[in-house]
Amino acid sequence: MSSPVVQIRDIHKIYESGEVPVHAVRGVSLEIQRGEFIALMGASGSGKSTLMNMLGCLDRQTRGTYLLDGIDIDKLDRNELADLRNQKLGFVFQGFNLLARTTALENVELPMLYGRHRRVTASQIRERAMYCLEIVGLANRADHMPNQLSGGQQQRVAIARGLVNEPQVLLADEPTGNLDSKTSVEVMGVFQKLNDQGITIVMVTHELDIAHYCKRNLILRDGVVVRDEAVQNRSIAAHEMAKLKEAETAAKLLAGATAA
Amino acid sequence: MRFTTTFLVALRALRRNTMRSILTALGIIIGIGAVITTVAMGTGAKVQVEAQIASLGQNxxxxxxxxxxxxxxxxxxxxxxxxxxxxxxxxxxxxxxxxxxxxxxxxxxxxxxxxxxxxxxxxxxxxxxxxxxxxxxxxxxxxxxxxxxxxxxxxxxxxxxxxxxxxxxxxxxxxxxxxxxxxxxxxxxxxxxxxxxxxxxxxxxxxxxxxxxxxxxxxxxxxxxxxxxxxxxxxxxxxxxxxxxxxxxxxxxxxxxxxxxxEELSTTFTATARTMTVLLGGIALVSLIVGGIGVMNIMLVSVTERTREIGIRIAIGAHGNDVLLQFLIEAILLSVLGGGLGILCGYGASEIVTYYFGLPTLVPMWSVLLAVGVSTVIGIFFGFFPAYKAAQLDPIDALRHE
Incomplete structure (x- = not known):
């Protein structure tokens, strides 16, 4: 097996901003192999978001080491970190964080515009962004503004944006937090499809049923990992979707029967 | 990121917020137009008074x-x-x-x-x-x-x-x-x-x-x-x-x-000339302050409300300098555009004053340079400085900014 894409050893995060230092993450060690699909779970305050921000190189650990694809994050400056985020990581945020009044296609193109190492033409960027929109099933919405898209569609645009630079790891911070259960299943379906194609995904969630779509669940409490297990009887989005459709049809039939 | 790409990004940012861009440019247009027009009226009056006094014969x-x-x-x-x-x-x-x-x-x-x-x-x-x-x-x-x-x-x-x-x-x-x-x-x-x-x-x-x-x-x-x-x-x-x-x-x-x-006449002349000069300077100063504050406000507001956007850009791999360059280009584009239109408005308003009110007006080059210079410097500074602060934020803080 190849080397793990994420290697964390005894990582700590202490926030010094308040009067009392907050020890949010207290010694987490973790290895993530390529192709994994992990859910980070835990109550609020358990440190899962902090761990996620450190995984995403948006924040630095106070202690411990973090190797992303073999690179020691601690040795990089701001700009090198930005490049690393750009090249090796894809982000999907809870609040979507798309640029307003900017078309879906332009939003997806954005990370490629900041790509520093590859020389690509504008048409190549457009092509690649379009391809990513196709993956998430939104090619026909490329010219739409975020406010013309539903929550699920916005999140899929955000996923396409996360994919556009072919990242090593796709990180999602409560990607279904702002979505209803049906669109949540839709989004999880996209994640499963991507994972089946070999993309490593780490997501934060506090919903057990959502975590069930992943392959491995990590549960944090008070800044330490208290459980790390493979998911048994994994939910498959396609099946769940079919069940939902069935239920909907049944409800409609019933309603129709009552009306008649 | 290459300069051309940043330029493109800046253009897109201006275009997708047409209203904000217009308002920002409007602040600069009014600032510059006001300085040019008031100074033109003052200078016109000064020249007229001087001409009347000179017509009596000098010395x-x-x-x-x-x-x-x-x-x-x-x-x-x-x-x-x-x-x-x-x-x-x-x-x-x-x-x-x-x-x-x-x-x-x-x-x-x-x-x-x-x-x-x-x-x-x-x-x-x-x-x-x-x-x-x-x-x-x-x-x-x-x-x-x-x-x-x-x-x-x-x-x-x-x-x-x-x-x-x-x-x-x-x-x-x-x-x-x-x-x-x-x-x-x-x-x-x-x-x-x-x-x-x-x-x-x-x-x-x-x-x-x-x-x-x-x-x-x-x-x-x-x-x-x-x-x-x-x-x-x-x-x-x-x-x-x-x-x-x-x-x-x-x-x-x-x-x-x-x-x-x-002697009496020349004393009057000197006093008049001095009054007019002080008056002109005062008018220009007040217009500049008013125009400058307008430009400053709109720039501060527009950049502050975009802190989140800056956070997104940095989170997905923009360098702080990319963001700064983008905001600088935006500020310069707006200042140049607003400055050009402001000069036109200043000249236009001066012509209108002359045409409809019969007051002589004269646009001195120094007022154009002063107005454009000050507005541009203020526009760029207040477009740049908040962007600089936002670009120094940790991306997560910028993202949480509402």
């Missing part, structure tokens, strides 16, 4: 005959006939720092020409007269020294006389008769309008003072001598020299002349 010194008294009754200044052409020639020859000098003999006569007649002022003067009075020729030429010496029968006429006697013709080269003597018209003076005392200055015929004395009025004295000093500083000196010379020429007799300067 002027007048020599008048003294008062006469007969049988205990004293006449006013100019009532005695003691100023002679020789006095004039002596002053012209001996007093230094004189730019121009002309005698003047005033008279009224009926003139006849072109089958029409007209009663007008017929004044005998020297060749320097138009220069001393700051009263250039509109057409033709003034008579020369040679013509003065030879008692030539030549004249130049004012606008009113030209209109009255030669309504549809070019008067130059024509002849008009004074006391039945034919005088050839050499030139026409530019219109001067009404004098401070309300009389029509253009209702005049100027002939050589020599011809006036020998052929027309047969007087032996002249009404006054007008002297233009070479510089405002020399007025007092010229006045003293003139008084000394005339006193000498009187050989101990009581001085029968008065030398007066335009």
């Amino acid at each position: 002027l010194i007048t020599v008048m005959p003294g008062s006469s008294s007969s049988g205990g009754m004293r006449g006013g200044f100019g009532s005695s006939a003691t100023l002679t052409p020789e006095d004039y020639e002596a002053i012209a020859a001996e007093v230094p720092n004189i730019d121009g000098i002309s005698p003047e003999i005033r008279d009224r006569n009926q003139i006849l020409a072109n089958g029409l007649n007209w009663n007008t002022n017929v004044n005998g003067v020297g060749p320097d007269y138009p220069y001393v009075r700051n009263w250039p020729m509109a057409a033709g030429a003034m008579f020369t020294d040679q013509e003065v010496k030879s008692l030539a029968k030549v004249c130049v006429i004012g606008k009113t006389v030209a209109d009255q006697v030669f309504p549809n013709e070019d008067p130059i080269g024509q002849t008009l008769r004074i006391r039945n003597l034919p005088f050839r018209i050499l030139g026409v003076l530019t219109p001067k309008g009404f004098s401070v005392f309300g009389s029509d200055e253009d209702d005049v015929v100027l002939i050589p003072y020599t011809s006036h004395m020998r052929r027309v009025s047969r007087r032996t004295s002249i009404s006054m001598i007008r002297i233009q000093a070479s510089d405002a500083d020399k007025i007092a000196e010229v006045k003293l020299s003139t008084e000394d010379l005339l006193t000498q020429r009187r050989r101990g007799r009581e001085p029968d002349f008065t030398v007066r300067t335009q």
Whole structure:
């Protein structure tokens, strides 16, 4: 097996901003192999978001080491970190964080515009962004503004944006937090499809049923990992979707029967 | 990221917030337009006042005959006939720092020409007269020294006389008769309008003072001598020299002349010029402050509300410098665009003021440069500085910013 894409050893995060230092993450060690699909779970305050921000190189650990694809994050400056985020990581945020009044296609193109190492033409960027929109099933919405898209569609645009630079790891911070259960299943379906194609995904969630779509669940409490297990009887989005459709049809039939 | 890409990103950002971009540019447009227009109005007024004062003649010194008294009754200044052409020639020859000098003999006569007649002022003067009075020729030429010496029968006429006697013709080269003597018209003076005392200055015929004395009025004295000093500083000196010379020429007799300067007028002039300058500076300063604060506010607001956008850009791999460059380009584009339109608006508004309100306006280059310079600097600084602060934030803090 190849080397793990994420290697964390005894990582700590202490926030010094308040009067009392907050020890949010207290010694987490973790290895993530390529192709994994992990859910980070835990109550609020358990440190899962902090761990996620450190995984995403948006924040630095106070202690411990973090190797992303073999690179020691601690040795990089701001700009090198930005490049690393750009090249090796894809982000999907809870609040979507798309640029307003900017078309879906332009939003997806954005990370490629900041790509520093590859020389690509504008048409190549457009092509690649379009391809990513196709993956998430939104090619026909490329010219739409975020406010013309539903929550699920916005999140899929955000996923396409996360994919556009072919990242090593796709990180999602409560990607279904702002979505209803049906669109949540839709989004999880996209994640499963991507994972089946070999993309490593780490997501934060506090919903057990959502975590069930992943392959491995990590549960944090008070800044330490208290459980790390493979998911048994994994939910498959396609099946769940079919069940939902069935239920909907049944409800409609019933309603129709009552009306008649 | 390459510069062209950043430029593209900046353009996209401006385009997708058309309203905000227009408002920002509007702040700059109004700021610059206001400075240019107000300064243009101020400068126009200043130039007009200066022109009015200058039209009276500058650095002027007048020599008048003294008062006469007969049988205990004293006449006013100019009532005695003691100023002679020789006095004039002596002053012209001996007093230094004189730019121009002309005698003047005033008279009224009926003139006849072109089958029409007209009663007008017929004044005998020297060749320097138009220069001393700051009263250039509109057409033709003034008579020369040679013509003065030879008692030539030549004249130049004012606008009113030209209109009255030669309504549809070019008067130059024509002849008009004074006391039945034919005088050839050499030139026409530019219109001067009404004098401070309300009389029509253009209702005049100027002939050589020599011809006036020998052929027309047969007087032996002249009404006054007008002297233009070479510089405002020399007025007092010229006045003293003139008084000394005339006193000498009187050989101990009581001085029968008065030398007066335009000191009062020049004091007024200086004070007016200073007031106008202070006024202009104040107007420009206030407009600049108002315009500058407008630009500052809109820039601060627009950049602050975009902190989240900056967070997104940095989270997905933008360097701090990419974001800064983007905001700098946006600020420069807006400032240049707003500046250009502001200059146009300033010129336009100045034209409108002139056209509809009849106020003269003049746009001085310094006001354009000052307005554009200050607005651009403020626009760029306040577009750049908050962006700089946002770009220094940790991306997660910027993302959480609402």
